[in-house]
Amino acid sequence: QQQVKQSPQSLIVQKGGISIINCAYENTAFDYFPWYQQFPGKGPALLIAIRPDVSEKKEGRFTISFNKSAKQFSLHIMDSQPGDSATYFCAGTTSGTYKYIFGTGTRLKVLA
Amino acid sequence: DVKVTQSSRYLVKRTGEKVFLECVQDMDHENMFWYRQDPGLGLRLIYFSYDVKMKEKGDIPEGYSVSREKKERFSLILESASTNQTSMYLCASRLAGGAPEAFFGQGTRLTVV
Numbered sequence: 133q134q135q136v137k138q139s140p141q142s143l144i145v146q147k148g149g150i151s152i153i154n155c156a157y158e159n160t161a162f163d164y165f166p167w168y169q170q171f172p173g174k175g176p177a178l179l180i181a182i183r184p185d186v187s188e189k190k191e192g193r194f195t196i197s198f199n200k201s202a203k204q205f206s207l208h209i210m211d212s213q214p215g216d217s218a219t220y221f222c223a224g225t226t227s228g229t230y231k232y233i234f235g236t237g238t239r240l241k242v243l244a
Numbered sequence: 245d246v247k248v249t250q251s252s253r254y255l256v257k258r259t260g261e262k263v264f265l266e267c268v269q270d271m272d273h274e275n276m277f278w279y280r281q282d283p284g285l286g287l288r289l290i291y292f293s294y295d296v297k298m299k300e301k302g303d304i305p306e307g308y309s310v311s312r313e314k315k316e317r318f319s320l321i322l323e324s325a326s327t328n329q330t331s332m333y334l335c336a337s338r339l340a341g342g343a344p345e346a347f348f349g350q351g352t353r354l355t356v357v
Binding site: 237 | 248275277279284285286287288289292294300302334336338344345346347348349350351
């Protein structure tokens with residue numbers, strides 16, 4: 133009930149391409165789904181987040197697509213750049229609780 | 245900007261030592277967390293504290309304890325370090341009742357030899 137499954141584990145994309153990372157959750161009580169970006173030697177930082185009352189959220193080149201019925205959400209990075217090379221974590225949590233359940237992470241490498 | 249500061253970037257300790265990892269946040273956040281990050285396993289919650297002197301076990305508390313005597317400081321204690329506790333440790337904080345965003349420190353890479 134608590135897992136968030138993330139795929140792929142690693143991803144290599146050419147500069148200018150689209151990077152897609154997928155997550156699936158089990159707990160239907162989750163009502164906040166953030167994506168965190170982590171550069172080597174740094175802590176994770178919030179990239180973009182969505183609540184389940186919308187199906188898509190876009191911030192610049194980053195878009196979350198959310199499918200409530202399938203209990204899946206994905207991160208799309210358009211026009212991927214070498215500076216996007218990082219590890220990305222999806223997560224789910226429930227308002228009023230303290231706990232995030234994180235996916236296992238995706239290491240993205242964008243080739244110049 | 246919220247700042248979460250972990251006292252050490254790198255630590256090397258011997259098996260059996262008592263190890264203290266310190267975390268300080270400067271935004272008056274009630275909630276603080278300790279996560280462990282391992283390749284292929286993501287971030288796993290060790291302990292969290294929802295206010296001063298309040299704490300709850302996370303998913304992997306065995307071998308760890310915590311202390312929160314002041315609101316801004318949350319300490320993770322390895323009572324008797326073992327080699328399987330070699331890992332990256334991340335501290336985070338969050339405003340209770342506010343936006344759900346958690347802010348992370350830069351991490352402490354602990355090696356137990």
